[in-house]
Amino acid sequence: MTRVLLVGATGAVGRACLAALAADSRLAITVAGRDPRRVVEFCAGTSARPAPQQIDLAALAAGHDPGMTELVRTADVVVNCAGPSHRYSVALAEIALRGHSAYVDPGLDEPQRQRLRRIAPPDGVALVQAGIQPGLSGLALRIVADRLGGRADALIAWCGGLQPLTRAAVDEYLDSITVGSGGASTVRRAGGRVRVRPHEVSPAPAPWFPDTARSHAHLDVETEDLADAVGAHDVEWVNVTDGERTVRAIQDLQISVSGEPPSETSVDAVLAAAELDLFGRDPYFTLLATARSSGKAATFLLRTRDSYAVTGAIAAWATRVVTTLPAGIHPLRSIPDPRALSDDLAGLAGTEVRVLDGAGGAVTGHRDLVEEGVL
Numbered sequence: 001m002t003r004v005l006l007v008g009a010t011g012a013v014g015r016a017c018l019a020a021l022a023a024d025s026r027l028a029i030t031v032a033g034r035d036p037r038r039v040v041e042f043c044a045g046t047s048a049r050p051a052p053q054q055i056d057l058a059a060l061a062a063g064h065d066p067g068m069t070e071l072v073r074t075a076d077v078v079v080n081c082a083g084p085s086h087r088y089s090v091a092l093a094e095i096a097l098r099g100h101s102a103y104v105d106p107g108l109d110e111p112q113r114q115r116l117r118r119i120a121p122p123d124g125v126a127l128v129q130a131g132i133q134p135g136l137s138g139l140a141l142r143i144v145a146d147r148l149g150g151r152a153d154a155l156i157a158w159c160g161g162l163q164p165l166t167r168a169a170v171d172e173y174l175d176s177i178t179v180g181s182g183g184a185s186t187v188r189r190a191g192g193r194v195r196v197r198p199h200e201v202s203p204a205p206a207p208w209f210p211d212t213a214r215s216h217a218h219l220d221v222e223t224e225d226l227a228d229a230v231g232a233h234d235v236e237w238v239n240v241t242d243g244e245r246t247v248r249a250i251q252d253l254q255i256s257v258s259g260e261p262p263s264e265t266s267v268d269a270v271l272a273a274a275e276l277d278l279f280g281r282d283p284y285f286t287l288l289a290t291a292r293s294s295g296k297a298a299t300f301l302l303r304t305r306d307s308y309a310v311t312g313a314i315a316a317w318a319t320r321v322v323t324t325l326p327a328g329i330h331p332l333r334s335i336p337d338p339r340a341l342s343d344d345l346a347g348l349a350g351t352e353v354r355v356l357d358g359a360g361g362a363v364t365g366h367r368d369l370v371e372e373g374v375l
Contacts, residue, residue, distance in 0.1 A: 001028050003028045004021060004078075005101070006021065006079045013315065014082070016311070018048060019312070020315075027319075030075065031048045031049070031050055032050075035054065036050065036054045053067050055082075075099075075101045077101060077103070078093075080092050081312070081315060083166075083169070085107025090119075093116050094120070097124030098124075103125070105127075105315075107131065113128055113329055116329050125326065125328060127322040130332045132285075132302075132314070134332070136302065137237075137289070138331070139342065141291070142226060145226075146339075147357075152292060155223070155235045155292075156202060156236045157289035158240050159239055159287045159289075160285065161286050162281060163308075164275075174262060185197070187236045188233065189234055201236075208288050208301070208303075208360065209242070212242050223235060223237045230291070243274060243277030249274075253266050285306070285310070298355065300355055301356060304348075304350055309351075310351060314345070317341055317345075321335065
């Protein structure tokens with residue numbers, strides 16, 4: 001029996017993670033959070049039990065939470081779904097690893113991962129960036145390159161859609177823009193990084209995205225690492241948004257904040273905009289990644305109604321895998337068998353995962369195509 005401590009189960013990702021973990025009879029799950037009443041409610045009807053004390057996230061962010069240190073001693077694996085991850089993840093990961101527990105996190109950007117590598121004990125093991133992006137995004141590129149023999153001349157991917165937003169998601173997005181700004185509006189052409197204008201970005205292809213979707217190029221560390229590994233000299237990663245009000249609200253929020261956490265009022269405006277964009281439409285999220293090599297192409301497709309549910313399922317899968325890994329701070333993209341995760345996700349309700357022959361905009365034999373943002 002593996003003892004699991006789940007932090008942040010009351011959020012959108014944490015709820016999905018708890019549901020996936022509770023379905024595994026080999027796990028003994030303890031749930032911890034900042035609100036004891038909500039933790040008890042979320043444990044009801046599952047095999048999980050609430051932690052004996054609440055978590056003080058402010059103390060955790062400051063690096064001193066004796067209650068968490070005590071909880072970690074009862075766990076083989078600590079799973080952190082509390083957000084935003086840039087505030088709490090490194091502190092919690094350090095406590096877990098120094099307490100000799102394995103650690104799983106859907107988040108951690110690249111600078112945070114490198115920081116954790118420097119402070120982690122030599123025997124510590126963590127599986128991080130265990131979400132959709134980064135995480136499954138990198139595995140998708142590996143899978144399509146493997147389909148072509150492990151090498152690719154070119155990689156292109158589109159990732160995004162129309163989803164509800166949470167406060168943590170807005171905060172995380174603002175932080176990612178600041179941290180990852182070096183890759184904004186950037187692609188790789190003939191082996192070199194090139195800045196592109198909005199009209200030069202490859203549009204999200206039909207039938208996988210509706211014509212309301214908008215494309216934004218962003219070449220991040222994960223994509224460049226995978227491109228280097230498979231030898232790709234032409235690379236384009238495209239983030240897709242499908243909500244004009246949400247985009248405008250986030251742009252206004254970026255202007256109004258300058259290195260400080262956004263106010264509740266400003267985040268409320270973004271959440272309200274997202275609700276308006278969703279009005280009358282079904283949410284959707286699509287990841288479409290294509291590799292090309294010597295005239296051949298292969299495409300990875302993920303389509304889901306709920307990206308938070310997929311992220312939670314990935315974190316739960318990582319919980320079962322992390323104890324098999326050697327010591328180190330491993331990003332999800334480095335796991336030995338990328339198809340094992342994609343095969344597992346194929347059984348998730350409301351989600352389709354497939355690997356197809358051909359380029360993303362030209363593959364045939366698909367079903368239930370996107371039409372006006374509806375899956």
